[in-house]
Amino acid sequence: xxxxxxxxxxxxxxxxxxxxxxxxxxxxxxxVKRGDIVAVVETQKGAIDVxxxxxxxxxxxxxxxxxxxPVGTVLATVRMEGEDASATTPSEAAPEPRTEHHxxxxxxxxxxxxxxxTPDAAASAGSARPxxxxxxxxxxxxxxxxxxxxxxxSQLTGTGPEGAITAEDIQRASQQGTRPAKPxxxxxxxxxxxxxxxxANREIPHYYVQHTVDVEEALQRLERDNRSRAVAERIVxxxxxxxAVARALGEYPQFGGTYRDGRFTPAPGIHVALAIALRGxxxxxxxxxxxxxxxxxxxxxxIADVSQxxxxxxxxxxxxxxxxxxxxxxxxxxxxxxxxxxxxxxxAIVGVGTIAPRPWVxxxxxxxxxxxxxxxxxxxxxxxxxxxxxxxxxxxxxxADPDLA
Amino acid sequence: xxxxxRRTIAAIIVEVAPDADVDSLEGNEDLRDALDxxxxxxxxxxxxxxxxxxxxxxxxxxxxxxxxxxxxxxxxAHTPTNTP
Numbered sequence: 092x093x094x095x096x097x098x099x100x101x102x103x104x105x106x107x108x109x110x111x112x113x114x115x116x117x118x119x120x121x122x123v124k125r126g127d128i129v130a131v132v133e134t135q136k137g138a139i140d141v142x143x144x145x146x147x148x149x150x151x152x153x154x155x156x157x158x159x160x161p162v163g164t165v166l167a168t169v170r171m172e173g174e175d176a177s178a179t180t181p182s183e184a185a186p187e188p189r190t191e192h193h194x195x196x197x198x199x200x201x202x203x204x205x206x207x208x209t210p211d212a213a214a215s216a217g218s219a220r221p222x223x224x225x226x227x228x229x230x231x232x233x234x235x236x237x238x239x240x241x242x243x244x245s246q247l248t249g250t251g252p253e254g255a256i257t258a259e260d261i262q263r264a265s266q267q268g269t270r271p272a273k274p275x276x277x278x279x280x281x282x283x284x285x286x287x288x289x290x291a292n293r294e295i296p297h298y299y300v301q302h303t304v305d306v307e308e309a310l311q312r313l314e315r316d317n318r319s320r321a322v323a324e325r326i327v328x329x330x331x332x333x334x335a336v337a338r339a340l341g342e343y344p345q346f347g348g349t350y351r352d353g354r355f356t357p358a359p360g361i362h363v364a365l366a367i368a369l370r371g372x373x374x375x376x377x378x379x380x381x382x383x384x385x386x387x388x389x390x391x392x393x394i395a396d397v398s399q400x401x402x403x404x405x406x407x408x409x410x411x412x413x414x415x416x417x418x419x420x421x422x423x424x425x426x427x428x429x430x431x432x433x434x435x436x437x438x439a440i441v442g443v444g445t446i447a448p449r450p451w452v453x454x455x456x457x458x459x460x461x462x463x464x465x466x467x468x469x470x471x472x473x474x475x476x477x478x479x480x481x482x483x484x485x486x487x488x489x490x491a492d493p494d495l496a
Numbered sequence: 497x498x499x500x501x502r503r504t505i506a507a508i509i510v511e512v513a514p515d516a517d518v519d520s521l522e523g524n525e526d527l528r529d530a531l532d533x534x535x536x537x538x539x540x541x542x543x544x545x546x547x548x549x550x551x552x553x554x555x556x557x558x559x560x561x562x563x564x565x566x567x568x569x570x571x572x573a574h575t576p577t578n579t580p
Contacts, residue, residue, distance in 0.1 A: 235514035258511075317555055323543040325555065327535045370515050370532050398536045422534050 096145040096169040100154075102162045103134050103411040104283060109392045111159040113167060121149045123169065128407065130166065135283035136375050137404035139411060147171035171323040186333050229256040234403045240265040266416035280373040282289050291432045295350075296471040299430055300479045305451055306331070307460040312496040320388075323395075329365075329420050331496060332393045332443050332465070335489035336418055337361050337382035343482040345474050346467075347415030349436040358415030365394065366419040366431070367401040375401045376434060387496070428464035438473045441486065442466035465490075501549065501575070502568045508544040512537050523565035550576055 100110050108267040111118050111133040117123060124146040132139050149169040154160055180388060206306045229237070229244050237244045242264045249256035291297075307469040317325045340347040340361050363382040368376050382390060400406050419431040429442040444464040451460040467483040474482075489495060509518050509531070515539035528538060546552045550558040551574045553561055 232511045234513040295567075314555055321543075322539060322546050322552055325539055327539070329535075368534075370513065395536055395539075399540075424528060424534070 093147070093170050093172050095150060096147065096171045097165045097275040098129065098145065098169055100132070100141050100160050100162050100164045100166055101141060101412060102409055103132070103139055104136065104287070107134060107162060109159050109161045110139075112154050112156055113138060114156050117149050117167075118357050119151055121147050123149060126409075132408070135279040136373075136411075137280070137406070139406055139408050141408040143169070144284055145169045145171055146293075162386060181196050218254075228448065229403055229405070231399075231403055233258045233261050236261045237277040240427060270445055277371060277373060280369075284374055287434060291435050295433050295435065295438075297433060297468050298471050298476050298479065299466055299468050300476055300483050301428065301430075301464060302465040302483050302487050304463050304465055304491050305453075305460050306463055306491050307445060308493040309491050309496045310446070310461055316496070324388065326387060326391045328423075328446055328463075329418075329443065330387055330394055331449070331490045332420065332441070332486070333363050333365065333379065333382055333394060333418055334387060334390055334495070335486045336416060336441050338489050339482055339485040340415060342385060342477065342485060345478065346482050347404040348438055348467060350438050350470055350473055351436050355438065359413060360415070362413055362415045364414035364417040364434070364437075365397065366434075367398055375406065375411075376414065376417055377401055377406050377410035380409070416441065418443065430466055431468055433468055433470060438470040439479075439482075440468045441483075442468065449489055498568060498572050501572050502564070503568060504548055505545060505564070505571065508541055508548065509533075512544065514516045521564055523568075524563050526562050527564050527567065528562070545571060 100112070103110065113133045114128060114131040115129070117127075117129045123129060123143050126142050128140045129149075130141045132141050147169045150170045150220065152167050154164065154166045160166070231248070235246065236242075236258050240261060242261050244256060244261075247256050247260055247264055249260050278374055306328070310328065313326055313328065313331070320326070340363075344357050345355070347361065348355055350356075360381055360417070361383045362378040363381045364376040364378040367377070369375065377400070379390070379393050379397060382393075385393075397406070412435075414437060415435050416437060417431075419429060419438045419440055421429050423445055425445040427447065428444040431440045433440045433443045442465065444462050444466075446463045448459045449462045450457050451462060452458075453460065465483065465487060467479050467486075469479045469482075486494045506510065506518055506524075513531060513533055516533065518531065521527070521530055527533065533541070542553050551569055551571045553570065557570070561570050
């Protein structure tokens with residue numbers, strides 16, 4: 092006996108009320124399984140690939156592309172076998188941990204597909220992709236060219252390596268006059284950040300603890316191992332901190348989750364969001380799911396992949412809706428420390444300053460060592476400074492441990 | 497020969513960081529500061545340089561490639577003389 096499930100507009104951020112459906116990747120009669128990408132939604136922070144929660148066959152598409160609808164609006168119906176028809180998408184209900192979708196990312200060169208199949212390069216522009224396949228890779232240059240020329244990247248079949256969309260594909264499409272895209276204006280992103288940060292400041296009583304960490308040994312170990320890795324697979328220090336935060340959350344779950352309606356809910360999984368600054372201004376915070384699992388190389392590949400997709404507006408809904416905590420790093424060209432603001436409805440944020448050589452006491456001498464200032468901003472309604480200090484200490488010890496590098 | 501290397505490197509930078517103002521970059525400016533290029537972008541640039549020009553810059557040599565001029569000099573000096 093089959094039941095009719097509903098695929099709804101998900102919430103993709105703390106203050107998202109509505110989204111615009113840009114494109115359907117499936118049609119009535121297409122088989123879909125949980126985790127398949129079925130639609131592209133435009134938000135203030137750019138275009139997002141949205142995965143479906145249900146497994147079944149698409150029954151009908153309810154909303155037309157180009158329509159803006161409130162979060163929770165039914166976008167499509169799905170005929171499912173023997174499942175509860177009231178199953179909602181994870182961003183609305185307490186989700187089960189999803190392990191299948193994010194554990195097999197390939198290491199990312201600049202242009203790499205997120206699915207193994209190659210679109211037929213001889214097919215004309217605008218041909219439908221198999222249901223559930225993500226948009227093909229597009230290089231930052233091609234993406235920018237597409238914005239300038241008003242080309243809708245989602246309509247193209249790429250001729251680059253493994254179906255990637257190149258600048259030449261964009262040029263050709265522009266000359267052929269495909270339907271123009273409407274990229275999110277920077278002002279919209281600014282509004283989204285403003286709304287979230289105003290809310291955080293207004294509602295969350297922050298406390299901060301900070302610590303200076305000697306990471307010299309861990310970095311030396313990382314550099315030694317990097318010598319035998321290909322350039323594109325070199326591990327950068329941020330991976331050590333994401334790993335450290337993920338592991339520490341396992342022992343201090345009070346720092347991973349959300350606070351809503353006077354109650355703290357622990358996160359469904361150890362999903363660590365990374366604050367990624369965009370060059371023209373703006374910020375996106377995609378989550379890396381189950382960041383405590385896999386090797387450091389796996390984690391680095393995922394960090395590089397998500398950073399790349401953040402810059403080309405190719406993130407997925409599942410990356411934007413269920414972060415447990417955020418890590419905000421200044422990278423290697425910033426200043427010594429950052430005191431970041433928590434991203435509501437999360438309850439904590441870890442700041443990582445720029446690593447730099449500074450004088451440090453080792454034994455009974457002062458030596459130059461590479462140090463980093465890390466900070467924890469936490470919601471005082473959920474935790475106190477004493478616990479915060481222990482959490483940050485564990486992060487520090489874990490990040491600095493050369494045997495984990 | 498150097499001009500080809502410079503052009504190739506500039507093209508790679510544009511590909512990786514299209515909104516960076518590469519045209520107005522001075523040869524002796526700190527490349528990453530001037531163009532606001534982060535460590536991931538930098539690795540992508542070096543990876544593309546390896547693919548296009550067959551020269552790999554190890555981490556220990558990063559301090560020798562901070563400006564575009566230095567990067568061009570380094571790549572030119574390390575370009576294999578025999579093509580396979």
